[in-house]
Amino acid sequence: MTVIADRPQMLPEEFEAASRALAREVEGLRAEFIHGKMGVKPVPDGDHERIIQWLTRICMQHRPELWLSTGQGLRIETYRKGHARPDGTLADSEAFVGAGEWADPEPVLMALEITSYDTDTDRRDRVEKPRAYAETGIPVYLLIDRDACEIKVHSEPDGVRYEHVLTVPFGKVVTLPDPIGITLDTEPLKSWVR
Template sequence: MTVMADRPQILTEEFETLARIAAREIEGLRLELIGGKLGVKAMPDGDHDRIVVWLARICMQHRPEQWLHVERGLKVDQYRSGRARPDASMAPDGAFEGQGEWADPAPVLMVVEVTSYDSDTDGRDRKEKPRAYAETGIPVFVLIDRDNCLVRVHSEPDGQLYETVRTVPFGKDVELPDPVGFSFSTEPLKDWVR
């Protein structure tokens, strides 16, 4: 028997059923399907949650017509066969009304991931998710990397990867390019790392 390297480990429909059952049966279990691979999203700690709330407040100040939707399930990857739960997604209020657990990412201007202190962070947050979000065409991906005390802003997706990646150490101002279009200080992030 030959194993095909590019064949998904699980079909999208099977994943959605499994994710629904897992969420119902095991409190706090959140599954994702990125690049055809099943993954478990780490449970956030208090500092992780604080960062998302802090960023939501900043976004509301600069872009009041947009909302930072927390852990909104999105259809990702080139053919929308993947399923991700970004820590936050910037999209207009009401953008996901009438959609099920996994929404069309078309209205999303930005996704945000905050690294967790687990062994999968490197592969998932720094490699797999940027590729999936770029393939999806999400204009801006922000990675708040607590391990390295950096903010990475990915922009200009070309359908395979983000052409521009800017890295800013905690403590400096970070600029989010259009269509998000504002900047903010990362100084408070220093307080929410181990």
């Protein structure tokens, strides 16, 4: 028997059914489809959610025409079999109406990730996602890194990587570059880390 290395061990439809079953049976875990195989990771904790609330409020105050969507899947061809689910996507408030579970990333102005306390966060949030979002042309990638207690603002995608990465420790003020143009006082983030 010949083994075909490129063949996924699970089809996307099989993953979706297994993911729904896992959600019904096991509390505290979320399924992910990684390189054709099913994996699990912890669901976001309360501090993770509080950071999203904090950023949502700031975005609404400064850019009310935009919305920070959570849970919206994106078709990112170069990332883990073509799908990514950022912690947040900042886009026009109507950008994902009628889009379904996996939307075109074209209207996304910023992708947001908040590190989780799991073994895959380094590879996923610090290596794979910045590359995939830059290749897709998403103008800004904001990484709130709770392990390092810092924010990384990636901007100026060149189709391969982000040419500019600004690292700011929690407690400092940072301005998200165009097309966002919002200034964040990151002092509150100090309260939402372990």
